Amino acid sequence: EAQVTQNPRYLITVTGKKLTVTCSQNMNHEYMSWYRQDPGLGLRQIYYSMNVEVTDKGDVPEGYKVSRKEKRNFPLILESPSPNQTSLYFCASSFDRSRANYGYTFGSGTRLTVV
Amino acid sequence: DAKTTQPPSMDCAEGRAANLPCNHSTISGNEYVYWYRQIHSQGPQYIIHGLKNNETNEMASLIITEDRKSSTLILPHATLRDTAVYYCIVRVGGLGSGYALNFGKGTSLLVTP
Numbered sequence: 263e264a265q266v267t268q269n270p271r272y273l274i275t276v277t278g279k280k281l282t283v284t285c286s287q288n289m290n291h292e293y294m295s296w297y298r299q300d301p302g303l304g305l306r307q308i309y310y311s312m313n314v315e316v317t318d319k320g321d322v323p324e325g326y327k328v329s330r331k332e333k334r335n336f337p338l339i340l341e342s343p344s345p346n347q348t349s350l351y352f353c354a355s356s357f358d359r360s361r362a363n364y365g366y367t368f369g370s371g372t373r374l375t376v377v
Numbered sequence: 378d379a380k381t382t383q384p385p386s387m388d389c390a391e392g393r394a395a396n397l398p399c400n401h402s403t404i405s406g407n408e409y410v411y412w413y414r415q416i417h418s419q420g421p422q423y424i425i426h427g428l429k430n431n432e433t434n435e436m437a438s439l440i441i442t443e444d445r446k447s448s449t450l451i452l453p454h455a456t457l458r459d460t461a462v463y464y465c466i467v468r469v470g471g472l473g474s475g476y477a478l479n480f481g482k483g484t485s486l487l488v489t490p
Contacts, residue, residue, distance in 0.1 A: 266420070295477070305421070307477035320477055352420050365411065365423025366478065373418075 264289045268353050268369035275343055275376055283338045283372045285353030291367070293356045294336035295320070296328065298349040299371075305352070311336055343376040350374075381465045383484045389459075390489055395452040397484050399465030402446040407469055410441060412450045413480070414461040421464070421480070424450065455488045462486070 266287045275281050287294065295310040297320075307320030311330040325347055327339040336355075340347060353369040382400040389395040401410065411426040425432055425439045427448070432439045438451040452459055464483040 304482065305478070305480045310477070350418060354420075365413070365426065366421075368420030368422070370420050371418060 264367070266353055266355050266367050266369040268351070268372050271370065271372060273372060273374050275374070277344055277376055278342050281340050281343060281374075283340075283351060283353075283374070285336045285338065285369060286334050287336075287353075287355040287367070288334065289355065289367065290333065291355035291357055292333070294330065295354045295366070296326070296336070296338050297352045297354065298322065299352065300349050308338070308351075340374075343374075345376050348374060348376050381467055381481055383463075383465050383481070385482065386485045386487070388487050388489060389452075389455045391457060392454055395455040395459065395486060395488070397450040397452075397463050397465075397486065398447065399450070400447045401465070401467045404445050404467050408467050409469070410439065410445075410448045411466040411468065411478075412437070412439065413464045413466065413478070414459075415464070415483075416458075416461040421478075424463075455486075457488050457490065460486060460488045 269284045292313045296308040297305045299305045306322045308322055308326050309320050309328040311317045314330055314333050317328050317330055330336055351372045354366040356366045409426050409428050412424040413421045415421045425434055425437050427439045427441055429441055429445055441448045462483040462485050464480045466478055
């Protein structure tokens with residue numbers, strides 16, 4: 263089944279403890295992206311990647327890092343999490359611009375709580 | 378990307394057609410209309426998109442007015458599982474400038490028995 267897989271689904275951590283949320287897609291998509299969703303603020307893009315070793319900042323990149331060493335994986339790294347990073351996180355993927363007009367496929371989400 | 382306006386909420390009886398409107402009066406000639414939905418806290422789901430012609434797939438139909446300033450997403454036979462927030466997004470086709478999807482606030486559709 264074509265899908266975007268995120269892990270973990272739920273995570274509670276303490277301030278300052280480094281964590282990684284994994285994202286993997288099996289559709290050979292070039293483009294991958296991370297969003298966070300907060301009440302009243304909607305979905306906002308954190309980082310995106312056009313292909314292996316190519317990443318760029320989205321609208322709210324502060325406090326996050328990403329890497330794209332393999333096409334299928336795009337982990338989100340919080341080096342020193344803070345309570346304001348408590349949120350619902352989604353990973354998404356799509357074909358690149360050469361196959362225009364494809365929709366994005368989203369993962370099921372990771373609910374992160376930082377205490 | 379062009380701004381969209383959607384009603385905040387709508388109701389629909391199960392089995393009836395759900396017609397969700399979207400206004401996008403500032404749409405440009407190269408901008409497409411995309412629809413996504415999000416069922417409570419799940420990942421958004423792509424539904425359909427179009428440029429100027431009406432489109433239909435296994436999930437829904439998209440009707441775009443001739444002047445392209447508004448569109449309607451039609452779920453022909455709504456079920457309880459269609460209860461979700463529906464987002465109308467107007468943007469350049471493909472990944473476009475900035476690549477991010479601007480979801481806005483969407484329409485919360487409640488399908489009732």
